[in-house]
Amino acid sequence: MFEASAPAKVILFGEHAVVYGQPAIAVPVSGLRATATFYESAERGLRIKAVDMGEVLPVMIDSELVDNALILTAQKVLRTLSANPPDAMIELRSTIPMASGLGSGAAVSTAIARALLGGMRLTLNIDELNAIIYEVEKIYHGTPSGIDNTVVVYEQPVYFVKDQPLQLLSVQKPFTIVIADTGQASLTRVAVGDVRQLYEQQSARILPIIKRIGHIAQQAQTALKSGDLDELGPLMDENHRLLQELTVSSPELDQLVVVARNAGAIGAKLSGGGRGGNMIALVTSGNAEAIKQALLRAGAVRVFISEVGSC
Ligand code: PMV
Numbered sequence: 001m002f003e004a005s006a007p008a009k010v011i012l013f014g015e016h017a018v019v020y021g022q023p024a025i026a027v028p029v030s031g032l033r034a035t036a037t038f039y040e041s042a043e044r045g046l047r048i049k050a051v052d053m054g055e056v057l058p059v060m061i062d063s064e065l066v067d068n069a070l071i072l073t074a075q076k077v078l079r080t081l082s083a084n085p086p087d088a089m090i091e092l093r094s095t096i097p098m099a100s101g102l103g104s105g106a107a108v109s110t111a112i113a114r115a116l117l118g119g120m121r122l123t124l125n126i127d128e129l130n131a132i133i134y135e136v137e138k139i140y141h142g143t144p145s146g147i148d149n150t151v152v153v154y155e156q157p158v159y160f161v162k163d164q165p166l167q168l169l170s171v172q173k174p175f176t177i178v179i180a181d182t183g184q185a186s187l188t189r190v191a192v193g194d195v196r197q198l199y200e201q202q203s204a205r206i207l208p209i210i211k212r213i214g215h216i217a218q219q220a221q222t223a224l225k226s227g228d229l230d231e232l233g234p235l236m237d238e239n240h241r242l243l244q245e246l247t248v249s250s251p252e253l254d255q256l257v258v259v260a261r262n263a264g265a266i267g268a269k270l271s272g273g274g275r276g277g278n279m280i281a282l283v284t285s286g287n288a289e290a291i292k293q294a295l296l297r298a299g300a301v302r303v304f305i306s307e308v309g310s311c
Pocket of ligand 1 (some may be wrong): 141
C-alpha cells in the first residue's frame with residue numbers, strides 16, 4: 001500500500017493574462033487535497049477507482065487517443081519509465097470541487113502519478129513529474145499556461161511566467177484568504193477560448209488590459225516579498241475589474257466580491273478561469289470567519305479559509 005496526495009490551488013493574480021506571457025501568482029491550498037492510494041491486487045492489470053465518481057477505469061498501456069485524464073496520467077508515467085502496468089488498484093478520493101478554478105484536475109493527476117510511482121518503488125524527479133501533469137492538463141484546458149500543474153506539483157507559492165524557469169515566491173508575511181464557491185461549474189477551456197476570440201477581434205482594446213494585469217502581478221510580487229499586505233487589496237480589486245472587462249466574471253462572482261468587500265475584506269476578485277467557480281478575498285485572521293458567514297448568507301455554496309505562506 002502506498003498513499004500520496006496533492007493540494008488544491010488558487011490564482012491570486014494574473015489568470016487569463018498568463019496565457020499571453022504575462023506573470024501570474026498562484027498559491028497552494030493545502031487543506032483541500034486529492035489523495036490516491038496504491039494497493040497490490042490479485043487481479044491482472046492496473047485499474048483506477050475514482051471513488052467520488054463511482055467509476056473503475058482499466059489502464060491499458062498500449063491504447064492511443066485516451067481522453068480520460070486519470071488513465072492518461074498513469075499511461076504517461078509508465079511510458080516515461082518504460083514500465084509495464086503493475087497488478088494493482090489505485091483508489092482516488094478528492095475534497096477539491098471540480099471545474100471551479102481550484103486546480104482539481106492537476107491535483108488528481110499528481111496524486112495518481114505519485115501513488116503509482118511510490119507503489120512501484122519508482123522515481124521521477126519533480127520537473128519530470130510536472131511535465132507529465134502539464135501534458136495531461138491539455139485534456140481539460142486545451143492550451144494551458146502550466147500554472148496549475150506547477151503550483152500543485154511543487155506545493156509552494158509561485159510567480160509564474162509561461163515557458164520560463166520556475167520562480168518560487170517567498171511570502172514575507174503569512175496571510176489569510178477566504179475562498180468562496182459560486183457553485184456554478186465552469187469550463188476553463190471555454191473561458192480561455194472566448195478571451196482568445198476577444199483578443200483577436202479587438203486587440204487594440206484587449207492588449208492593454210492583459211498587460212495591466214501582468215503589471216499588477218509584478219506589483220503584487222513586490223508587496224508579497226516585502227510583507228506589505230495592505231497593498232494587495234487594491235491590486236486584487238483592480239485585477240477583478242480588468243477580468244470583468246475580459247468578460248470572464250459573472251453576476252454571482254461579482255456579487256460575492258462585493259459582499260466580501262462590504263464585510264471587511266482588504267480586497268477581492270474572482271480566481272481561475274471565471275464565469276463561475278470561485279472568488280477569493282484577502283482578509284485578516286480576525287475577520288475571516290465573519291466574511292465567511294457573509295459569503296454563505298449571500299449564496300456561496302462552499303467557503304474555505306486558507307492560510308498562505310505559513311509552513
Ligand atoms: O484552472 P483554472 O480555472 O484556475 O484556470 C487556469 C488559469 C487560466 O489563466 C484561466 C488558464 C491557464 O491555463 O493559465
